[in-house]
Amino acid sequence: MLMPMTTEYPANAARRFSVAPMMDWTTRDYRALARTLTRRALLYTEMVTTGAILYGAPRERFLGYDAVEHPLALQLGGSDAGELAECAAIAEAWGYDEVNLNVGCPSDRVQNNLIGACLMAYPEKVAAAVKAMQAAVSIPVTVKCRIGVDDQDEEEDLERFITTVADAGGEIFTVHARKAWLAGLSPKQNRDVPPLNYARVHRLKLRHPTLHIGLNGGLKTLDACAGELERVDSVMVGREAYQNPWLLADVDRRLYGAANPATTRMDAARAFRSYIARRLDEGAKLNHVTRHTLGLFQGCPGGRQFRRHLSENAHREGAGLSVYDDALGQIKTKRVKTPAAV
Template identity: 90%
Template sequence: MNTTAAHPANAARRFSIAPMMDWTTRDYRAFARTLTRRALLYTEMVTTGALLYGSPRERFLGYDAVEHPLALQLGGSDAGELAECAAVAEAWGYDEVNLNVGCPSDRVQNNLIGACLMAHPEKVAAAVKAMQAAASIPVTVKCRIGIDDQDEDADLERFVSTVADAGCRTFTVHARKAWLQGLSPKQNRDVPPLNYARVHRLKMRHPALHIGLNGGLKTLDACADELERVDSVMVGREAYQNPWLLAEVDSRLYGEANPAAERMEAALAFRPYIAKRLAEGARLNHVTRHTLGLFQGCPGGRQFRRHLAENAHREGAGLSVYDDALGRVKAPAAA
């Protein structure tokens, strides 16, 4: 496995946008690139079964070149299938392949996917080893701090140590437990309390590993503060619902120029991509739904959202609907 900092994924990893089902689609990721060029982006979770036996693969793996650096997140537990998928990810040009050991839904539990794998560190270790043998891009793991009655640092320590011994050098830890019995997937995103200290202690015990923190981060100030204790931060819902948060990521966290100085600049920069996707047969609302939070709190922002919500889904809706929505925004708004 390539672990050098020069690798695109490793070089970008300081800040990433979490993989989120139905949200971090190819269209959202292209939109995010109008706001940050440096952040590491993740796909939605793709199960090994869908990738190996579904068709066409373009549906699961397609992306635009602008999205790099880009990681594919896989859901699965069979080492052979995961290895085959890791090889496919590399062949398709992904910069990283990530194993989901954090999703708490019943559907994935029944297939031994996601957070339930935290109870099977040896199985995860075997999968990571096979994936690394099949691909030269980084193989990483995203997990929770524990599941159900796993309530001690020792449980997380055993998981990370076992998987690290198999060769994994990078872990992103959602700093909440997952209650597989008694809480819904939605509740598992909010109800279990955040425990950043457990992730901080994990990093102190493993200075040679890359330990990233995910969960509850809402501002770049909070991200910068956590970067004093961990190697990277991952932001999920806040990056999606309030995308302007991303506008200063490059300058604040990477020391580089931001792509857009104003929200309208980002909105207009996304316009050629929308036109391209429409020409490919995509529906307007499937692309523009990811922009709805861009003008949050700005004069005309509500009218922008309303116009898209009421018109972008209509049959034959084209770029003029997006332009009309932008016309509802009273003035370009800086941060």
């Protein structure tokens, strides 16, 4: 069923397809690029810890975004219910459309602070956090989790986790369909080594028809996303949406029944140019912004030269829009395919 956009809760309307929160990747600059390709998808920030918001540098560094990025969700990392509630209220005041609790990150850096996937072992703590956050805001409070960690039983322990959080008022879950092995595997290995188990997420949805259950993990094509939407309420795509951003170019048509904002990759690249200009005026470095475009012309004639030109020149002192324009000049525009042909 196609979902219309609403103004009351734009995140709820957009959640059918979302781009996963990814550290160092889903920055405000990547999200602005994504908006040249899809107007409808829900975008997420990188995970921001409660400590960074409450006690860190100026909040603009962690919470700043461009208005074009809506609908936009802030992902929080933390476990203290009071601090999470305070940060959720701050997120709402900053204009975010959703606040999401990270219960999936396997990094040992966050485990030590009881953040991320290790919280799968503490469902009561997550439940208390979600309840406190919901009491503090009117925007949706959601949870992104795994199907389990370490030696947990993927059936019984995941069921207990979901039920406990749902009993506290949690209604929206996005489930990364693989375990996180916190002992013995690196964060990178945790993205590939534990096997995906989509069937477990499908069973979870069947068991909890009134909850919103979304699926994350390993999705690489819109065909695969459309297929999963027959079984779950939403899909979330991570690395493929970053490394091959053109994947997003047909999301609005395929999954929302709306017009795509860009007909060609060059359309998107040129639309992004005005955003780059604004960021340069604000003092941003060219390479910090344009690094997110390196995969835009993947597989296109001139794509390799585009990437090389930016990689070799965008970091130079004083690099400006002319470097980006010269990189675009490497692309053979007549042979760039439209989304329908990709």
